[in-house]
Amino acid sequence: MPMTALDLTRHFSRFRAAAPDRINLAAHSHHDWPDVTFAAQAAAWQDAAGLAGDKWGKVFGEVIPAVQAHLARALALPDPRTIAVAPNTHEFLRRLLSCFPAGKPVRILTSDAEFHTARRQMARLEEDGLVTVERIATEPFATFAERFGARIASGAHDLVFVSQVFFTSGATSGDLGALAGCRHSGDTLIVIDGYHGFMARPTDLAAIADRVFYLAGGYKYAMAGEGACFLHCPPGLAPRPRDTGWFADFGALAAPAGKSVGYPADGGRFLGATFDPSGLYRLRAVFDWLAAAGVTAATAHDHARSLMARFLDAVEAMNIAGLRRDDLLTPFGPQAEHGNFLAFRTERAGEIETRLAAVGVHSDHRGDRLRFGFGLCCNADDVDRAVERLARALR
Incomplete structure (x- = not known):
């Protein structure tokens, strides 16, 4: 499959001008925000000033429905109303855990490579016997699924x-x-954490939207920053989370007979309480811009693969210990399935990150894993300049 690198850097002029020496190859972490988010942030402020408390009518009447529609298109979801929003995915994890009956540990199946949000929370609950956790090793990757x-x-x-x-x-x-097809019982909740997949890889949930929860946010590949997370909630599953906020009171409520707390049947049942809506303004603006430019998750993944190949070819020619193809955790190539970043296993991970930071190339490391991310904010020239600096820094 041909790979094509884009040049959208003119749309990131504010971030680039704020730190002109920085080359962001940590674009699996904090992405640059496109310029449209600046006006969106101002619009959130102006709505607060002009509408005060009435701004929530606009947030729930215009901003959130627009975001839901964009997300549904990006993920091929049949109904945008299954999407709930929150300032972070940890809220959704807590809410999901609160859906199970009290009095016995929740039995959890997960991997040994989940992000800290889930890893830490599950480990802490495990300490008190509130959950039991089975962790499946991700390596070897070829047999994980x-x-x-x-x-x-x-x-x-x-x-x-x-x-x-x-x-x-x-x-x-x-x-x-x-994976969804492996489910043995309809009572088992399957949750996919799209943290590094959403808007990094094409994702089609159409066939499994009735069985699988999907959570992600705008902080990374959607380039909208903090405070703009979401959860797709399959209809009928986990209808009454105990961890619930007053925003779940909005809309038509379906309550069992008596005085029990009611919940909407759509994704609103997973809403929390008051939050800063500015992240959703930014997310709406990013999706409006991407739609106008004809850029999809597939486009972004193709762009990242092109830059990754360019970076690997150049670095491989330098024969630097820790940055060889053999040091890659996940193979790179036409048949390889991977996200939009490269991860090298090397004892030099911290040292290399420090040396690159000193010359304005942003990467990051986790233990012995050094990561380089390639987002829409980068172009081929950025990669070439980063490689030149890398050669100087690691000479």
Whole structure:
């Protein structure tokens, strides 16, 4: 499949001008924000000033429906109303955990490479015996989907939680439809963490939208920054989370007979409480811009693959210990499934990151894993300049 690098850098002029010496190859972490988000941030302020408390009518009447529509198109969801929003995905994790009956531990199946949001929370609950956790090793990556799917099929778990793309390696968890098809019981909740997959890889949930929760946000590949996270909530599943906020009171409520707390049937049942809506203004603006430019997740992934190939070819020619193809955790090539960043396993990870930071090239590391991300804010010239600096820094 041909790979094409874009040059959209003119749309990121404010971020680039604010730090002109920086080359952002940590674009799997904090992405540059496109210029349209500046006006969106101002619009949120202006609506607060002009409408005061009435701004929530616009947030829930215009901004959130627009965001839901964009997200539904990006993920091929049949109904935008299944999408709930929140300032972070940790809120959604807590809410999901609160859906299970009290009095017995929640049985969780997950991987050994989940992001800290899930890893830390599950480990803490495990300490108090509130959950039991089975962690499946992601390596070897080639057999992960088969091994994980077999454990889903065992029916021994209440909650399955797994990343679409593992943040420690860039490897994927495999075909999401196949994983969902392994579900043994309708009572088992399957949650896909799209943290490094959303808007980094094309994602089609149409066939599994009735069975799988999907959570992600705008902080990374959607380039909208903090405070703009979402959860797709399959109709009928987990209808009454105990962790609930007053925003879940909005809309038509369906309550059992008596005085019990009612919930909307759509994604609103997973809403929390008051939050800063400016992130949603930014997310709407980013999606409006991407739509006008004809840029999709598939386009972004193709762009990233092109820049990754360019970077790898140049670095491979330098024969630098720790930055060889053999040091890659996830193979790169036409048949490889991966996210939009490269992860090298090297004892020099911290040292190399420090040296690159000194010459204005932003990367990051986690233990012995050095990561380079390639987003829409970068072009081929950025990669070439980064390689030149890398050669100087590691000479």
